[in-house]
């Protein structure tokens with residue numbers, strides 16, 4: 154009896170354990186493309202151009218990835234977010250709980266995009282776990298340089314696809330739209346980097362094709378692994394709830410890596426030629442085994458392969474969100490090669506030319522006590538700031554001209570603790586951020 158009970162407990166414990174492991178469906182996503190003759194042909198043609206460009210970058214430039222972006226211009230990437238599980242009513246709400254949910258979901262999307270921008274430009278605050286002179290993991294990987302893509306992900310706001318119902322200036326966030334009729338390819342959304350939120354179930358956190366053409370493919374993320382923070386869980390929201398240990402937005406960082414044509418770091422033991430075998434990146438150690446959980450940086454050696462110390466903190470491994478914090482320069486080179494081959498397909502007219510969108514701004518501190526700062530890098534136009542609470546009540550409103558100070562201090566009168574939304578408007582564009590007042 155006792156043994157049986159122990160067995161039941163063990164079974165339950167292992168199910169919980171496995172339920173908390175990262176699983177990625179990249180292979181299934183590729184299978185769908187390969188099973189369709191038309192998609193397959195287009196994909197293979199794109200791959201041939203990618204391989205040529207990758208070899209060109211490896212031959213002509215420093216293999217560590219420096220100087221690969223010869224223009225030194227930041228590449229702007231238009232994002233569209235599709236909350237397929239939410240109620241379509243949110244899209245047209247002008248007041249009440251649906252308006253609050255819509256703003257919450259838009260802010261959640263912006264939070265996720267901020268995470269992508271930090272991770273792809275090596276601006277993530279936890280990169281200190283690598284760089285710290287005394288304790289950082291870089292000491293165990295002396296030949297590895299951190300990768301930096303010089304790209305900016307932005308929610309698209311202009312020239313939305315016909316029939317989308319989106320209003321000019323509003324962000325490209327859809328609610329209850331059945332993207333691709335349930336598939337991950339929707340020609341209406343060609344030229345965008347589509348993020349699709351679904352309830353994947355079965356433990357899969359997300360999936361993406363490997364370096365697709367921009368013909369409307371998306372990256373799919375489970376509704377419990379998208380973005381970071383407190384989530385949006387009211388009736389009609391679709392239950393978008395970032396859940397530990399995958400609640401720091403890194404599932405999208407990982408899946409977007411596949412979109413940029415990166416393989417898993419643990420794809421094969423074959424280390425004969427790092428440029429043509431394994432993950433085909435030379436500054437990621439050879440391993441065939443995914444790492445789970447949150448191991449110490451110097452603790453995981455792959456005995457099944459050549460015994461290398463595994464780079465478990467790489468975004469393309471399977472560790473928890475809090476324990477992955479870098480791409481390598483070699484991976485950045487590979488991603489740049491793919492980006493170069495699809496650059497002309499990016500729908501650039503979907504992006505705002507307004508100053509506050511083109512130039513990153515930050516809001517800090519967050520959480521705060523009802524007083525915070527908005528800091529702009531540069532101002533090229535007039536703008537307005539509007540702060541409202543979860544009931545939709547406006548608690549702060551002010552317009553600023555282009556010659557205003559780059560730092561603006563905002564004070565909410567008599568704040569109560571809770572979630573607030575900060576809208577920053579300029580021209581016909583609007584960006585919504587969420588703050589928490591303690």
Ligand SMILES: [Zn+2]
Pocket residue numbers: 177178179407408411417
């Ligand atoms: Zn993956």
